[in-house]
Amino acid sequence: MEYIYAALVLHNAGKEVTEDAVTAxxxxxxxxxxxxxxxxxxxxLDGVDIEEAxxxxxxxxxxxxxxx
Amino acid sequence: MEYIYAALVLHNAGKEVTEDAVTAxxxxxxxxxxxxxxxxxxxxLDGVDIEEAxxxxxxxxxxxxxxx
Amino acid sequence: MEYIYAALVLHNAGKEVTEDAVTAxxxxxxxxxxxxxxxxxxxxLDGVDIEEAxxxxxxxxxxxxxxx
Amino acid sequence: MEYIYAALVLHNAGKEVTEDAVTAxxxxxxxxxxxxxxxxxxxxLDGVDIEEAxxxxxxxxxxxxxxx
Amino acid sequence: MEYIYAALVLHNAGKEVTEDAVTAxxxxxxxxxxxxxxxxxxxxLDGVDIEEAxxxxxxxxxxxxxxx
Amino acid sequence: MEYIYAALVLHNAGKEVTEDAVTAxxxxxxxxxxxxxxxxxxxxLDGVDIEEAxxxxxxxxxxxxxxx
Amino acid sequence: MALYTxxxxxxxxxxxxxxxxxxxxxxxxxxxxxxxxxAKQMQEMRRDLRGxxxxxxxxxxxxxxxxxxxxxxxxxxxSYIDGQSALIYTNDNPFQLYKKLQQTMTKMVARPxxxxxxxxxxxxxxxxxxxxxxxxVFQQAGLPAAIEGGKVVIRERxxxxxxxxxxxxxxxxxxxxxxxxxxxxxxxxxxAFYDGTFYEPSTLAIDETEYYNNVVLAAQxxxxxxVYAAYPTAxxxxxxxxxxxxxxxxxxxxxxxYSKDIVELIIGRASLQAKALxxxxx
Numbered sequence: 001m002e003y004i005y006a007a008l009v010l011h012n013a014g015k016e017v018t019e020d021a022v023t024a025x026x027x028x029x030x031x032x033x034x035x036x037x038x039x040x041x042x043x044x045l046d047g048v049d050i051e052e053a054x055x056x057x058x059x060x061x062x063x064x065x066x067x068x
Numbered sequence: 069m070e071y072i073y074a075a076l077v078l079h080n081a082g083k084e085v086t087e088d089a090v091t092a093x094x095x096x097x098x099x100x101x102x103x104x105x106x107x108x109x110x111x112x113l114d115g116v117d118i119e120e121a122x123x124x125x126x127x128x129x130x131x132x133x134x135x136x
Numbered sequence: 137m138e139y140i141y142a143a144l145v146l147h148n149a150g151k152e153v154t155e156d157a158v159t160a161x162x163x164x165x166x167x168x169x170x171x172x173x174x175x176x177x178x179x180x181l182d183g184v185d186i187e188e189a190x191x192x193x194x195x196x197x198x199x200x201x202x203x204x
Numbered sequence: 205m206e207y208i209y210a211a212l213v214l215h216n217a218g219k220e221v222t223e224d225a226v227t228a229x230x231x232x233x234x235x236x237x238x239x240x241x242x243x244x245x246x247x248x249l250d251g252v253d254i255e256e257a258x259x260x261x262x263x264x265x266x267x268x269x270x271x272x
Numbered sequence: 273m274e275y276i277y278a279a280l281v282l283h284n285a286g287k288e289v290t291e292d293a294v295t296a297x298x299x300x301x302x303x304x305x306x307x308x309x310x311x312x313x314x315x316x317l318d319g320v321d322i323e324e325a326x327x328x329x330x331x332x333x334x335x336x337x338x339x340x
Numbered sequence: 341m342e343y344i345y346a347a348l349v350l351h352n353a354g355k356e357v358t359e360d361a362v363t364a365x366x367x368x369x370x371x372x373x374x375x376x377x378x379x380x381x382x383x384x385l386d387g388v389d390i391e392e393a394x395x396x397x398x399x400x401x402x403x404x405x406x407x408x
Numbered sequence: 409m410a411l412y413t414x415x416x417x418x419x420x421x422x423x424x425x426x427x428x429x430x431x432x433x434x435x436x437x438x439x440x441x442x443x444x445x446x447a448k449q450m451q452e453m454r455r456d457l458r459g460x461x462x463x464x465x466x467x468x469x470x471x472x473x474x475x476x477x478x479x480x481x482x483x484x485x486x487s488y489i490d491g492q493s494a495l496i497y498t499n500d501n502p503f504q505l506y507k508k509l510q511q512t513m514t515k516m517v518a519r520p521x522x523x524x525x526x527x528x529x530x531x532x533x534x535x536x537x538x539x540x541x542x543x544x545v546f547q548q549a550g551l552p553a554a555i556e557g558g559k560v561v562i563r564e565r566x567x568x569x570x571x572x573x574x575x576x577x578x579x580x581x582x583x584x585x586x587x588x589x590x591x592x593x594x595x596x597x598x599x600a601f602y603d604g605t606f607y608e609p610s611t612l613a614i615d616e617t618e619y620y621n622n623v624v625l626a627a628q629x630x631x632x633x634x635v636y637a638a639y640p641t642a643x644x645x646x647x648x649x650x651x652x653x654x655x656x657x658x659x660x661x662x663x664x665x666y667s668k669d670i671v672e673l674i675i676g677r678a679s680l681q682a683k684a685l686x687x688x689x690x
Binding site: 239240241242243244245247248 | 374375376377379380381383
Binding site for chain 6: 680
């Protein structure tokens with residue numbers, strides 16, 4: 001999930017979710033970054049409406065499933 | 069919320085959520101970091117079992133409701 | 137939560153929730169007050185209708201119904 | 205409710221909920237404290253497991269989930 | 273219901289629910305006590321777990337809100 | 341809860357809920373009465389329509405039985 | 409290698425140079441399979457990709473030549489070349505390219521010899537055909553057709569061609585008559601070389617739904633953590649207050665703290681308890 005969190009750090013701060021930005025955030029956390037995962041993330045989020053997903057989370061009464 | 073996401077990046081990567089670490093992550097995202105918010109976050113998370121907290125429904129507790 | 141409760145003490149008594157007031161309440165409780173948390177709280181409360189938020193607690197369905 | 209909030213400030217900070225402590229917290233908030241209400245509060249809380257009580261949806265008419 | 277309430281006064285105070293006790297409570301309230309009703313009540317309560325009956329009523333509301 | 345039951349004994353019997361009356365009922369039950377709680381109760385009940393509160397509780401859909 | 413190139417005719421030399429220069433110019437060099445794409449669709453796909461990717465069709469021998477001349481590691485691309493490969497160049501990352509190419513896929517009518525990509529099912533029900541020799545055509549192809557109420561109907565649901573099976577001429581004819589288009593046609597990525605690494609299609613398929621769900625989950629977790637830890641932000645402050653107020657109410661009712669705001673709730677609770685007890689005495 002840390003790749004997703006990194007993307008959300010960026011998104012929440014109004015920054016663009018690019019490969020370089022995600023890599024920088026993860027690296028700053030001391031994480032050994034896997035390029036292919038970053039690429040997959042950026043490509044996947046390209047088609048995801050993050051705003052909507054976040055709004056959905058807020059609306060859903062804290063379903064809060066534990067992360068798999 | 070980006071401060072919380074930064075904490076989650078660190079936690080998920082098995083890193084400790086310290087002021088320095090949070091600051092580093094946020095700075096890497098190009099965010100102008102407010103020290104007091106970082107401090108407040110780290111203080112709030114002190115003693116919190118993040119694993120448990122993220123999974124816990126955050127809504128108001130089952131509450132006595134005054135009828136309208 | 138003690139910071140929140142301190143704010144609610146003030147609000148319920150019809151007092152303004154300022155950094156100084158929150159600090160005073162917490163200090164009176166013998167709590168070592170962290171300025172950053174007070175700041176974060178007061179900043180977050182800016183523009184928030186506490187009355188409404190409290191009423192939400194009353195209206196909220198018992199979502200968080202604790203597991204047995 | 206401010207008396208209850210004051211008790212929760214103390215409890216959440218790991219302090220004992222005594223008449224003096226409650227009075228101090230309320231006074232610090234600029235509230236004119238009524239001794240009898242403080243007494244009544246402390247008496248009511250005597251023997252109560254606050255942790256458990258706050259989590260309990262004890263109150264009677266929990267108005268069922270407001271229809272969305 | 274006042275006979276029931278009287279029994280609950282006694283039970284909650286950790287007293288035994290006897291005919292005399294119920295009569296005393298009701299009389300203190302200025303109520304003209306009907307012996308037969310007191311007898312009937314005490315007889316009916318014999319073998320009833322008041323704690324359980326009361327707990328059931330308290331627990332019910334928590335069942336409330338199923339998510340929509 | 342015995343204080344509220346005492347008040348309800350009185351109310352149900354069509355008596356006024358005064359400090360003296362509540363104290364008398366509790367004392368008759370052999371309870372060591374705390375003046376402050378009686379005061380708090382009577383003050384809290386001032387202006388409250390007990391009948392309505394009881395009706396509301398009964399009407400709450402949440403009261404659906406919670407058979408264990 | 410360079411020496412060898414000089415023996416090629418000029419146009420071939422130019423082509424090889426072009427392949428190399430595009431590979432240097434773009435971050436991603438890939439191979440796509442053009443098999444079975446009719447000219448018309450090909451044009452549409454090229455148009456769709458304009459500005460996003462460069463598609464270059466050329467002779468396989470020249471492609472091999474070009475990458476061979478570039479040496480390792482990009483020459484590894486040669487081992488992926490088969491029948492009708494074309495080159496694709498883009499600055500997208502391979503996941504993005506794969507997604508775009510997937511979007512160019514269209515359903516086409518089957519031709520005899522095509523392989524069914526999945527089970528081709530014909531549903532039970534009426535067709536638009538009037539009674540006639542067509543019933544025989546259907547039946548001969550193995551379709552349970554009949555005439556009912558003046559119409560040709562399919563009597564029951566039928567798996568007409570199983571996934572992986574070749575579609576024969578009769579089946580192709582029936583499918584085209586019923587206007588069923590079972591064949592995916594489009595540019596399918598064979599391999600992408602990007603930033604020094606090869607990516608095969610098996611690793612490039614992204615489940616966007618999973619990412620979406622994870623974003624929702626992450627947002628919920630952050631919200632939960634923020635509220636749980638009482639870390640006040642614009643998003644969390646109201647639920648935190650609601651939580652605190654709810655807790656205070658619960659405590660007040662549970663401990664029978666007679667406060668104006670909650671005394672009605674305490675009365676309600678007491679009355680319910682009395683009712684419950686009364687119920688047990690009757």
